Amino acid sequence: MxxxxxxxxxxxxxxxxxxxxxxxxxxxxxxxxxxxxxxxxxxxxxxxxxxxxxxxxxxxxxxxxxxxxxxxxxxxxxxxxxxxxxxxxxxxxxxxxxxxxxxxxxxxxxxxxxxxxxxxGLVAAVAGTKAAIACTRKTTPGLRALEKYAVRAGGGMNHRFALSDAVLIKDNHVAIAGGVAEAIRRARAGVGHMVKIEVEVDTLDQLREAMEIGVDAVLLDNMSPDELREAVGIVAGRAITEASGGITPDTVAAVAASGVDLISVGWCTHSAxxxxxxxxxxxxxx
The missing domain is CATH 3.90.1170.20 (Quinolinate phosphoribosyl transferase, N-terminal domain)
Structure with missing residues (x-):
């Protein structure tokens, strides 16, 4: 592109x-x-x-x-x-x-x-897989547009630019809402039909709960390559799968080989x- x-x-x-x-x-x-x-x-x-x-x-x-x-x-x-x-x-x-x-x-x-x-460097490491490298909102205050542009220059893609772009239900949202399913229900009731909904899950049980109610994307947080591979099987193409958390240049290839669609890395902007x-x-x- x-x-x-x-x-x-x-x-x-x-x-x-x-x-x-x-x-x-x-x-x-x-x-x-x-x-x-x-x-x-x-x-x-x-x-x-x-x-x-x-x-x-x-x-x-x-x-x-x-x-x-x-x-x-x-x-x-x-x-x-x-x-x-x-x-x-x-x-x-x-x-x-x-x-x-x-x-x-x-x-x-x-x-x-x-x-x-x-x-x-990350894009090269996952070559041959379907995984795309994406940045996050972990950017230098005021420089987000430029830093996300630089990610695209390096062959990566952008995650959401701001809190208003899409719904991303994270662990604290889930904790306060009382569970994954309830957080998704509230989100679906609170936003318009054009807004995508993604939920972060820490366990495969949470993932199954999310897939029962349905979401556009799932953020698979701090999972091992084996767990990610199982998660991809559970999702079975019904949502975009995104791996995140603790990913390094040494581990990114194994994460990509699990079959996830996206790998999001905060340090490609905040620590490059x-x-x-x-x-x-x-x-x-x-």
Whole structure:
């Protein structure tokens, strides 16, 4: 599926906030003191390690908001695999502006590329199975749209974006409602016919209870591959099966082999290491 870019109206407030945080009350006093106002440079975003690119729109916007005279020319697109030394994009224009936007651009590009790279590793690990890798709502406050976009750049898919997207009945909902079946009944009575309902189950008995009343999806929480395989048999195609909880790069293949439809992983957004990308000067002129 082609990777659709996020609308600028979503990205721009996030980039503006990051720039304002970095500029403070006086702006980039180092570049203003050291770099002549009429100096121009060409620099390149260069990969320091292998991975997958994501975040070029945010990086480009960081420079444009600082100085519209700065241009970013892409050599690769979001979703592209990179190796150490690969040139991702070229940035040209007034040197002061490039240096002022550098850190904000690199923060977005490195962070989002790290998420895309982590996701791509999980996707590769489950290749040959029907399981898709999905992210969760365990995202950096304020950056959810960008981080979920990065998951898609890495070949993963998105779980719900917000509490209003779909019903997900979790263990605490079940405990307060008095059981799986009662929680599902209340949910079905409380939302419209267009809203999907998923319920989290911790045991196979809870799963059987959920399937008796019927749901759109079941979240199989912290189950072993053998339990997951049995759960898939119980569901028998009547609902989407999602495995979650305690899944690591070492265990994800075994989880996928159980036959589940989805594997949701929170740490692909909240704990993915930033991909090492540098901005290097290749040409300067007064």
């Amino acid at each position: 082609p990777l659709s870019p996020l609308p600028r109206i979503i990205i721009e407030p996030l980039v503006r906030a990051a720039l304002q945080e970095d500029l403070g009350l006086a702006g980039d006093i180092t570049s203003m003191a050291v770099i002549p106002a009429d100096h121009h440079s060409t620099m390149v975003f260069a990969a320091r390690q292998a991975g997958v690119v994501a975040g070029l729109d945010a990086a480009e916007l960081a420079f444009q908001l600082v100085d519209p005279a700065i241009t970013l020319t892409r050599k690769l697109d979001d979703g592209a695999a990179i190796l150490p030394g690969d040139i991702i994009a070229t940035v040209s224009g007034p040197s002061r502006g490039i240096l002022t936007g550098e850190r904000t651009a690199l923060n977005f590009l490195g962070h989002l590329s790290g998420i895309a790279s982590t996701t791509a 290491p930033s991909l090492d990308i540098g901005l290097d000067v290749v040409e300067t002129a007064a």
